Amino acid sequence: MAVRKALAGAVAVVASLALATPALAAGPRTHHDATRQALRANVEAGAPGVTATVTEGRTTWSTAEGVGDLRRGTPRSTADHYRVGSITKTFVATVLLQLEAEGRISLDDKVDTWLPGVVRGNGHDGRRITVRQLLNHTSGIFNVTEDKEFQRAYFLKDGFFAHRYDTVDPRRLVEIAMAHRPDFAPGTSWHYSNTNYVLAGMIVERVTGRPYGEEIRRRIIAPLHLRATSVPGTRTTLPRPASRAYGKLAETTTGPSYDVTELNPSMAWAAGEMISDSADLNRFYTALLTGRLLPPRQLAEMKDTRPVPDAAGERYGLGLIERELSCGVRVWGHDGGIHGSISSAVTTADGRHALALNLNGDWAGDPEAVIEAEFCGPGHK
Template identity: 70%
Template sequence: MTTRRRAALVTATAALLSAALAVPAVAAPRPGTGHDATRRALHATVADGVPGVTATARDAHGTWSATAGVGDLSTGRPRSADDHYRVGSIAKTFVATVVLQLEAEGRLSLDDTVDRWLPGLVRGNGHDGTRITLRQLLNHTSGIANYTADEEFGRRYFTADGFFAHRFDTMPPRQAVAIALRHRPDFAPGTSWNYSNTNYVLAGLVIEKATGRPYGEEVRRRVVQPLGLGSTSVPGTRADLPRPSSRAYSKLAETTSGPTYDVTRINPSIAYAAGEMISGSDDLTRFYTALLRGRLLPPRQLAEMTTTVPMDDRTEYGLGLMKTRLSCGVTVWGHGGGIHGSTSEAVTTRDGRHALAFNFNGDWSGDVEAVVEAEFCRE
């Protein structure tokens, strides 16, 4: 991905973990108007090296979907507007929503410490769960080290040799926390900001402790089923994607050159609540629209979610939700994410009237910000 800190963040999230195309094919667009700039941006991502892209937008004119490039490099099969794909850290918004629902029900408080729910788990090497709140987990101000930035983790899951040896391993969430605790904290709790997937692994464990049920079951019961999100799932250890879907590709290296590997099948437990979920572009636009319109959270909790801390000069982070000011002055809310072979973005305006979600089935190139700018700054 390109474009300064915003892209760097999404790339890091995509590294949930990290690190000759066919002629582009375009799906017949669904009803909608005014998306020519977005269509050009989709084609530009393919020209930049992404195998294929699928996108859906919702606005006052209805729903519009388009694709470019291919979903399978070996056959040339085009991408589908109905593709399922791994959404990576977009899952964080779903998880934060569940935590905030539990707060609204009086079952926990954002001011609770991590140690209140997970006694003794976050302790050692400078970490202290008695000084970290649930709010600090959700807005990445906890200072807890990011387990996916661990060098050994990177070698195991983001190099070709390591990936193909370990792609089907199951990683329990407490193991991910233990990896993070090998490192010193990034900063004292509440004194700065740094993106850490460990925060949301812990948030998933808190949901399970507070409810007595797997966090994925709570996501399904509280968000997926009420909104009728038929393409959205929490796969656990399931390695395959539901159909329809495209293949997912990675270089499994820090460079954009070299071999391209098919990394579609993977046990996503290495991401757990930080990014294991699967969804589709239509579902994601409906989710973020419903969320920002207040269908999932009471006003107080939505206000908490949209209370932000600065990331850079254009982007702020709330509770599982990013706020980004575009070059044309429009502000969008949402999240980006990625995992092996998959880079995704989903955003909407604060009133929920204009939403966009899209996915690249490659993780080494493509300009996410350019697609978002094309859609929301088109007038």
């Protein structure tokens, strides 16, 4: 899928540039057999391990396949914390839409209104770009993680091991993007850009006077009791339990893999730094789609989508991906990729059926096949 490829290239690994024991929380159910088979296929395709949780009403089904620690041979756990990458974007967009509902900001405000002079240079002009265009990736602003020097410093082996613990200021991320020409004039096309959400996080901080992560904690994490979810800032480790995360740190998907579990996620910041687990992600997207986090008007704005180029059946709203699956089922959510971690979380619009999954390797696997199996497999057609 186009967005997943962008995530893998933008935040996970340059290789993709072109992202406890298995358990059943509820008893075995026939219509999950296809899902389990698709998860195993991801491991057979080369992913170290995968963990997934499904919620249907009050029923939860969880399973894990493969290895969580290649050195020790320990299995993946259904309780694993993991880096969720660009799933962070849905949290950031939700906070901005809450601020709009409170009358503190308009999505039609120009970026320059809140960040004067920040988006300027080489054809970029924050006086012509709206907050809405940041959130739906129609701003044309260059994607910072497509910068070749940035890739060498943070995604390739030598640079990663030299800089994995560095703190990167969000303004520096924007400066790197401003050194390039825009991809297109604002509002005339669509291109996935992590810079958009770095700027969105900066706007949250300007509007509220507080760190964007604190706003996410106060407005989303605490009210929903998301105990496994955090905005780590510069913390380099994962909370326990957690599996190790592995990446190729190369421009190919062959060759050795490296343990990339520890890193300073400020290199992704508001575009992709958050940590969660599968159960929390299901709770978040279910609450979001059923109106617990946003008033009807703001939720409608978030779900106002446009087609994603080269991705049949996929549309992008405000930090939210809409997918029409092969069987006609429509799901909403987001994908996420960061070093050693590829994630997907989706739910139906009524919140009755949700799935979240994570692979602890960033070079192999097919989360889309798992989504198709769960929502379109036997028992759900």
